Amino acid sequence: xxxxxxTTATASYSTISPKHNVSFSTNNHHHFNKNALAxxxxxxxxxxxxxxxxxxxxxxxxxxxxxIYIGSGLLNQxxxxxxxxxxxxxxxxxxxxxxxxxxxxxxxxxTVGNPNVTVESVILPxxxxxxxxxxxxxxxxxxxxxxxxxxxxxxxLGGGVIGDMCGYAAASFLRGVNFIQIPTTVMAQVDSSVGxxxxxxxxxxKNLIGAFYQPQCVLIDTDTLNTLPDRELASGLAxxxxxxxxxxxxxxxxxxxxxxxxxxxxxxxxxxxxxRSCENKAEVVSQDEKESGLRATLNLGHTFGHAIETSYGYxxxxxxxxxxxxxxxxxxxxxxxxxxxxxxxxxxxxxLKQAKLPTTPPEMMTVDMFKSVMATQLEAYQSL
Amino acid sequence: xxxxxxTTATASYSTISPKHNVSFSTNNHHHFNKNALAxxxxxxxxxxxxxxxxxxxxxxxxxxxxxIYIGSGLLNQxxxxxxxxxxxxxxxxxxxxxxxxxxxxxxxxxTVGNPNVTVESVILPxxxxxxxxxxxxxxxxxxxxxxxxxxxxxxxLGGGVIGDMCGYAAASFLRGVNFIQIPTTVMAQVDSSVGxxxxxxxxxxKNLIGAFYQPQCVLIDTDTLNTLPDRELASGLAxxxxxxxxxxxxxxxxxxxxxxxxxxxxxxxxxxxxxRSCENKAEVVSQDEKESGLRATLNLGHTFGHAIETSYGYxxxxxxxxxxxxxxxxxxxxxxxxxxxxxxxxxxxxxLKQAKLPTTPPEMMTVDMFKSVMATQLEAYQSL
Numbered sequence: 001x002x003x004x005x006x007t008t009a010t011a012s013y014s015t016i017s018p019k020h021n022v023s024f025s026t027n028n029h030h031h032f033n034k035n036a037l038a039x040x041x042x043x044x045x046x047x048x049x050x051x052x053x054x055x056x057x058x059x060x061x062x063x064x065x066x067x068i069y070i071g072s073g074l075l076n077q078x079x080x081x082x083x084x085x086x087x088x089x090x091x092x093x094x095x096x097x098x099x100x101x102x103x104x105x106x107x108x109x110x111t112v113g114n115p116n117v118t119v120e121s122v123i124l125p126x127x128x129x130x131x132x133x134x135x136x137x138x139x140x141x142x143x144x145x146x147x148x149x150x151x152x153x154x155x156x157l158g159g160g161v162i163g164d165m166c167g168y169a170a171a172s173f174l175r176g177v178n179f180i181q182i183p184t185t186v187m188a189q190v191d192s193s194v195g196x197x198x199x200x201x202x203x204x205x206k207n208l209i210g211a212f213y214q215p216q217c218v219l220i221d222t223d224t225l226n227t228l229p230d231r232e233l234a235s236g237l238a239x240x241x242x243x244x245x246x247x248x249x250x251x252x253x254x255x256x257x258x259x260x261x262x263x264x265x266x267x268x269x270x271x272x273x274x275x276r277s278c279e280n281k282a283e284v285v286s287q288d289e290k291e292s293g294l295r296a297t298l299n300l301g302h303t304f305g306h307a308i309e310t311s312y313g314y315x316x317x318x319x320x321x322x323x324x325x326x327x328x329x330x331x332x333x334x335x336x337x338x339x340x341x342x343x344x345x346x347x348x349x350x351x352l353k354q355a356k357l358p359t360t361p362p363e364m365m366t367v368d369m370f371k372s373v374m375a376t377q378l379e380a381y382q383s384l
Numbered sequence: 385x386x387x388x389x390x391t392t393a394t395a396s397y398s399t400i401s402p403k404h405n406v407s408f409s410t411n412n413h414h415h416f417n418k419n420a421l422a423x424x425x426x427x428x429x430x431x432x433x434x435x436x437x438x439x440x441x442x443x444x445x446x447x448x449x450x451x452i453y454i455g456s457g458l459l460n461q462x463x464x465x466x467x468x469x470x471x472x473x474x475x476x477x478x479x480x481x482x483x484x485x486x487x488x489x490x491x492x493x494x495t496v497g498n499p500n501v502t503v504e505s506v507i508l509p510x511x512x513x514x515x516x517x518x519x520x521x522x523x524x525x526x527x528x529x530x531x532x533x534x535x536x537x538x539x540x541l542g543g544g545v546i547g548d549m550c551g552y553a554a555a556s557f558l559r560g561v562n563f564i565q566i567p568t569t570v571m572a573q574v575d576s577s578v579g580x581x582x583x584x585x586x587x588x589x590k591n592l593i594g595a596f597y598q599p600q601c602v603l604i605d606t607d608t609l610n611t612l613p614d615r616e617l618a619s620g621l622a623x624x625x626x627x628x629x630x631x632x633x634x635x636x637x638x639x640x641x642x643x644x645x646x647x648x649x650x651x652x653x654x655x656x657x658x659x660r661s662c663e664n665k666a667e668v669v670s671q672d673e674k675e676s677g678l679r680a681t682l683n684l685g686h687t688f689g690h691a692i693e694t695s696y697g698y699x700x701x702x703x704x705x706x707x708x709x710x711x712x713x714x715x716x717x718x719x720x721x722x723x724x725x726x727x728x729x730x731x732x733x734x735x736l737k738q739a740k741l742p743t744t745p746p747e748m749m750t751v752d753m754f755k756s757v758m759a760t761q762l763e764a765y766q767s768l
Binding site: 137140141144145168172175197198199202205208209210211212290 | 517521524525528529552555556557558559560581582583586588589592593594595596674
């Protein structure tokens with residue numbers, strides 16, 4: 001299979017012409033973009049046909065613009081990280097699962113040939129339940145005890161929880177220091193590391209405390225997926241599928257043809273899926289950084305999904321699993337309201353099943369439970 | 385005495401021509417601006433000759449610009465606040481000292497003739513020692529339990545601690561909501577409410593966690609000073625004196641002539657001193673919002689002052705008291721280094737004594753204590 005992590009490689013995957021006059025919409029303003037075939041405005045500044053040269057997707061946010069580097073073996077290219085380190089002190093924020101796998105590698109990438117830089121690290125417990133103020137304070141404690149100054153850089157090494165916490169810590173430490181995202185899960189690579197949403201949970205709701213704060217760069221080494229459990233991998237694919245559904249019909253069609261390649265961890269297929277997802281997210285974020293409108297389309301499946309997570313308890317289902325079941329519910333509602341035809345419902349069910357994702361809510365969830373959660377769930381809080 | 389809270393009223397106070405070729409500088413880059421006589425670039429959009437029309441100082445920060453309203457009886461003018469409330473929900477953050485004095489008045493100003501707006505309030509314990517994460521969480525708790533959404537407005541009613549905490553809470557709640565400053569101390573009116581520095585203390589240092597976050601407006605009702613204890617009043621004057629020293633020689637000379645009027649709480653003198661201080665701070669902040677250089681001049685006296693606060697313990701001396709003694713030490717050092725002549729030292733001592741502020745550090749402070757604190761005090765942390 002040809003290298004996929006390039007724009008030109010798109011042609012190496014078969015795509016079908018849209019046979020359905022796709023028009024997909026819910027009352028949450030999720031919709032297919034009928035113009036999704038138009039070339040994306042995201043700038044390609046580099047193309048790759050080997051593992052050595054990363055694909056670059058630029059997030060265009062004026063003076064807060066930054067590159068996303070995507071490719072295999074990128075943690076073996078120290079220059080990619082070092083060009084974004086402006087001071088002499090770095091704090092790597094990671095967790096107990098990821099540290100044994102990649103911390104040494106990241107420290108090496110930050111320091112090799114660069115003796116002026118010193119690296120501290122703080123290793124947090126792993127899991128959504130630790131995405132709270134008490135755990136965040138451990139990051140501040142470490143930064144302050146290490147006497148980091150305003151020119152330091154925080155590096156988030158891990159999944160979405162680490163990225164969100166490290167980003168918010170960077171936004172708040174000394175009123176803002178630089179930070180870099182090194183996401184190691186599909187979910188973080190295609191969604192949470194891109195776009196500058198950072199924050200922590202409150203006991204009464206997710207992501208209620210945080211900041212919009214953009215990194216200096218995002219470095220996605222696709223090799224880190226080699227250590228990701230199957231279930232985590234599939235969970236991230238729920239967000240990949242979302243981009244196809246909300247604004248990129250050709251990408252959805254590509255996924256329908258290539259889901260088995262993704263499930264078998266074909267590196268080229270994954271690099272392409274990540275690049276295309278990042279391009280879609282970057283385009284949306286560039287147009288609506290602080291979610292005054294368009295950005296809310298990224299929440300397809302998340303309204304029902306949050307109800308599932310809230311009712312069923314975090315930790316039972318992964319975020320992407322709840323989003324997958326929530327997406328089916330949103331699609332089903334759209335069909336019942338007459339906004340889409342049945343074929344879309346079938347295709348969504350089919351691709352989620354291929355990705356081994358749930359297509360129905362947990363059995364314990366009753367209609368009354370959905371009603372109860374969604375009635376008390378704040379409009380403003382649903383989409384965070 | 386003519387109304388002072390106007391630009392034209394400047395002439396009603398005698399000013400002296402600079403007799404000294406003032407050049408005041410320390411290694412912290414604090415200096416007199418020799419061009420301080422030039423007209424300030426701050427825009428006057430309104431002038432007042434009665435208690436009814438506020439003086440307005442605009443802080444020019446592009447799309448984050450905002451007005452500072454200054455005058456007597458402004459809390460009796462509901463329109464001033466209401467024009468800056470865009471949603472229907474307001475959270476007033478105040479403390480146990482200020483709430484009994486002004487909370488009802490503020491709630492009334494927010495709601496009179498405006499039945500669509502509902503106001504919640506959270507009353508925090510009073511004091512610097514409560515400027516911490518635990519107390520900040522009480523603001524988030526109240527906001528979330530009240531189900532405030534992204535269109536809500538936080539209102540800081542109190543001194544510098546309340547302003548810093550409420551501002552940081554507003555910066556972080558749902559990744560940022562609107563806020564308004566209603567400072568009720570001289571210190572907050574002339575310094576902490578202007579410029580967007582918000583944050584909380586960490587057990588290892590002051591203001592280490594926070595955000596640069598600008599309010600929608602600052603409303604300074606000078607009548608609130610009527611309830612301010614003498615010592616708090618004098619503490620704020622330390623910052624007023626600072627503006628004269630670092631960049632506004634005519635203002636310093638005005639203060640030398642009018643310190644007794646300020647100490648006797650002459651409302652016109654106070655309105656003028658507040659306006660001129662806000663203009664000076666607004667100019668500095670407009671040029672260097674995030675303290676990459678010029679803004680550090682605002683820290684005159686704060687390097688020694690922080691050492692005093694750290695060694696002597698917060699709560700013994702007010703911030704302005706430590707700054708006053710620190711200013712004398714900075715001036716003395718500048719004199720010993722040959723950067724200023726003795727007359728400046730005498731004038732600084734004299735005006736601080738007139739303001740009943742300390743001009744020497746606490747007796748328990750030894751040279752070794754200063755050395756110890758200042759050697760371990762981080763360069764980056766001194767000026768926060």
